[in-house]
Amino acid sequence: xxxxxxxxxxxxxxxxxxxxxxxxxxxxxxxxxxxxxxxxxxxxxxxxxxxxxxxxxxxxxxxxxxxxxxxxxxxxxxxxxxxxxxxxxxxxxxxxxxxxxxxxxxxxxxxxxxxxxxxxxxxxxxxxxxxxxxxxxxxxxxxxxxxxxxxxxxxxxxxxxxxxxxxxxxxxxxxxxxxxxxxxxxxxxxxxxxxxxxxxxxxxxxxxxxxxxxxxxxxxxxxxxxxxxxxxxxxxxxxxxxxxxxxxxxxxxxxxxxxxxxxxxxxxxxxxxxxxxxxxxxxxxxxxxxxxxxxxxxxxxxxxxxxxxxxxxxxxxxxxxxxxxxxxxxxxxxxxxxxxxxxxxxxxxxxxxxxxxxxxxxxxxxxxxxxxxxxxxxxxxxxxxxxxxxxxxxxxxxxxxxxxxxxxxxxxxxxxxxxxxxxxxxxxxxxxxxxxxxxx
Numbered sequence: 001x002x003x004x005x006x007x008x009x010x011x012x013x014x015x016x017x018x019x020x021x022x023x024x025x026x027x028x029x030x031x032x033x034x035x036x037x038x039x040x041x042x043x044x045x046x047x048x049x050x051x052x053x054x055x056x057x058x059x060x061x062x063x064x065x066x067x068x069x070x071x072x073x074x075x076x077x078x079x080x081x082x083x084x085x086x087x088x089x090x091x092x093x094x095x096x097x098x099x100x101x102x103x104x105x106x107x108x109x110x111x112x113x114x115x116x117x118x119x120x121x122x123x124x125x126x127x128x129x130x131x132x133x134x135x136x137x138x139x140x141x142x143x144x145x146x147x148x149x150x151x152x153x154x155x156x157x158x159x160x161x162x163x164x165x166x167x168x169x170x171x172x173x174x175x176x177x178x179x180x181x182x183x184x185x186x187x188x189x190x191x192x193x194x195x196x197x198x199x200x201x202x203x204x205x206x207x208x209x210x211x212x213x214x215x216x217x218x219x220x221x222x223x224x225x226x227x228x229x230x231x232x233x234x235x236x237x238x239x240x241x242x243x244x245x246x247x248x249x250x251x252x253x254x255x256x257x258x259x260x261x262x263x264x265x266x267x268x269x270x271x272x273x274x275x276x277x278x279x280x281x282x283x284x285x286x287x288x289x290x291x292x293x294x295x296x297x298x299x300x301x302x303x304x305x306x307x308x309x310x311x312x313x314x315x316x317x318x319x320x321x322x323x324x325x326x327x328x329x330x331x332x333x334x335x336x337x338x339x340x341x342x343x344x345x346x347x348x349x350x351x352x353x354x355x356x357x358x359x360x361x362x363x364x365x366x367x368x369x370x371x372x373x374x375x376x377x378x379x380x381x382x383x384x385x386x387x388x389x390x391x392x393x394x395x396x397x398x399x400x401x402x403x404x405x406x407x408x409x410x411x412x413x414x415x416x417x418x419x420x421x422x423x424x425x426x427x428x429x430x431x432x433x434x435x436x437x438x439x440x
Contacts, residue, residue, distance in 0.1 A: 009069035012081030019311035105132030111206035115219030137309030151292025162284035347410035379405035
């Protein structure tokens with residue numbers, strides 16, 4: 001073993017925190033043998049010391065004030081797992097300012113304050129590790145920082161929210177409505193009591209922003225990413241998707257436009273070709289495809305959340321932090337290295353589209369809609385229809401689908417604003433992007 005025992009301070013003893021605590025004790029001999037560094041857990045900060053817990057901790061190890069960790073000169077590394085934003089932000093700021101490396105999995109915090117914290121980490125020369133913030137147990141952060149370090153990243157496309165992926169899989173395989181699929185996700189423990197950030201796309205967006213900052217070395221703010229959730233996906237859309245050779249997944253899409261020097265950042269439910277590997281990622285599993293200019297496309301797959309996968313990612317960072325505590329002149333925490341990069345306005349982004357209308361069953365409907373698409377120079381690659389489930393204004397109605405050639409979102413929105421007011425159209429259109437997964 002190298003040097004004296006490193007002292008660890010743990011803030012937070014919830015689901016992930018207790019998993020990390022247990023694993024640090026259970027796998028101590030394995031971790032020390034592989035890292036060649038010995039350690040011990042010195043203090044654990046919790047909100048209520050009297051609360052009954054699954055793990056057994058000596059009362060002398062517990063504190064209700066995380067400042068005790070930051071201000072204890074004997075503690076070398078701090079693990080932040082208290083969650084939330086404000087208190088966690090204060091803790092990480094204080095720890096970095098006090099020269100203590102921090103391991104965190106707080107994706108929402110990093111998405112909102114990451115640019116500030118990365119700059120603080122850089123200015124103090126104190127690393128901030130965050131593998132668990134993106135993709136649970138999938139080692140995507142270290143892969144981008146180390147294994148793929150020689151690559152210019154052309155794109156990152158991923159399924160990085162297990163709750164939404166479980167819901168979409170349930171809708172597809174079980175022909176369920178969204179509300180029923182969400183209820184089942186909650187019963188199985190795959191959805192939080194408040195699943196808003198999972199289903200509205202913002203959990204995936206938080207992770208996407210972190211990955212984009214890593215891949216392009218530039219600070220980014222929350223307003224840089226365009227976000228749509230899965231709330232409006234219906235069984236009819238899966239029926240059409242299968243008929244046309246696709247399935248539906250909530251994707252984060254990050255692309256570098258080489259000629260323009262801009263980034264494309266968006267999250268939305270998308271049509272994915274059935275023959276692409278992303279179409280096979282079901283249930284709570286995640287997958288992230290990274291395309292580099294040298295390596296080509298690589299795929300990372302695994303469980304994106306849960307006590308054990310997240311704990312594994314945290315522990316990997318803890319070992320990295322222990323090693324780098326012995327080499328204080330260099331660390332692999334994130335170093336921002338690029339100026340702010342312009343983000344392509346979402347209305348300028350280009351993909352093919354699926355558009356579904358509810359229309360009255362009458363002559364000339366397809367021609368009327370097609371004429372407006374032609375007016376805006378939007379090509380049609382295919383059409384499909386299906387009888388509706390009911391009546392609108394006592395008239396029969398149908399689902400009418402158009403598969404559109406690639407165009408700017410702004411073009412499509414202008415066309416749809418005219419189509420929506422046609423007498424034959426009885427509701428707002430449902431729109432999904434079609435991802436081709438080709439090199440841009």
